[in-house]
Amino acid sequence: MDNFTVGVVVFPGSNCDRDVSWALEGCLDIRTKYLWHESSDLSDVDAIVLPGGFSYGDYLRCGAIARFSPLINALDEFVKSGKRVLGICNGFQILTESGFLPGALVANKNLNFICDDVELEIVSSKGGWFNNVDEKQTIKLPIAHGEGRYHCDSDTLKKLVDNELIALRYKNNPNGSSFDIAGITNEKGNVLGLMPHPERACDETIGGTDGIFTLKSLILK
Amino acid sequence: MDQFAVKVFVRLRPSVLDPAGEATKSASIKLGAEGIKSLRIGKMIEVKIEGNGENEVRGKIDLLCDRLFANTVIEDYEYSLEKL
Helix, strand or coil, X not given: CCCCEEEEEECCCECCHHHHHHHXXXXXXXXXXXXXXXXXXCCCCCEEEECCECHHHHCCCCCCCHHHCHHHHHHHHHHHCCCEEEEXXXXXXXXXXXXXXXXXXXXXXXXXXXXEEEEEEECCCHHHCCCCCCCCXXXXXXXXXXXXXXXXXXXXXXXXXXXXXXXXXXXXXXXXXXXXXXXXXXXXXXXXXXXXXXXHCCEHHHCECCCHHHHHHHXXX | CEEEEEEEEEEECCXXXXXXXXXXXXXXXXXXXCCCCCCCCCEEEEEEEXXXXXXXXXXXXXXXXXXXXXXXXXXXXXXXXXXX
């Protein structure tokens, strides 16, 4: 772990990049490196976080423009190599827009920007992102989004269920997501996208530590 | 080279809930408009584009619509094209 480095991607409009870096460095002693979105050299990072925010002002659709950045183009090889990628909030939106994860995230059912702590059920720990949360099947994480309603067609939903790709479900669905989905993985399990913010739940003094294990999982091989 | 004016319409698929459309429908009824059965909000994108004939331009616009202007997981698109 000494040299393990997590790349934290910075798009114009990202606003959780420093929070992610703070949580990894300050709470977990994991080295981080900011990666500007125009960089396509991922050779010196071992895992990547796409943080929350409003990349490119969320123009056109959330994550739609970010998809065409040199960094996202380089991400395909990175993912294929089995290295881990975590997309939080806007990062999840970017992962769906760019096809790394199925489905899409659209405006919350009630049109409100929801900023709250939510209870989440751990459905699958594929990829090991959640499998050591003190054997608790429920965790509490903050959410902060206006467009977090997960949507997919029924065939995709069946595939998600059958292949155990649903990582997290809301206990009290706040945004109208299909099947209460809050986070999913790819089939290999090395890519996780979720709307809640684990980096905001890594220290008791700011409201909880249920996010720590997910961030710590970035260093799993 | 020919120049074309293209109008692209992007709409949420009928199966996708449109809460902004629902809110606008509700406001329309409060304004006193009667008889509104459905109201959904989409986007219109205007593009001026050059190319060697309509077929080539349609090819470019199809690519733009499919890969960028619309997310076909949730949206449908159609466009009209006028030679300038």
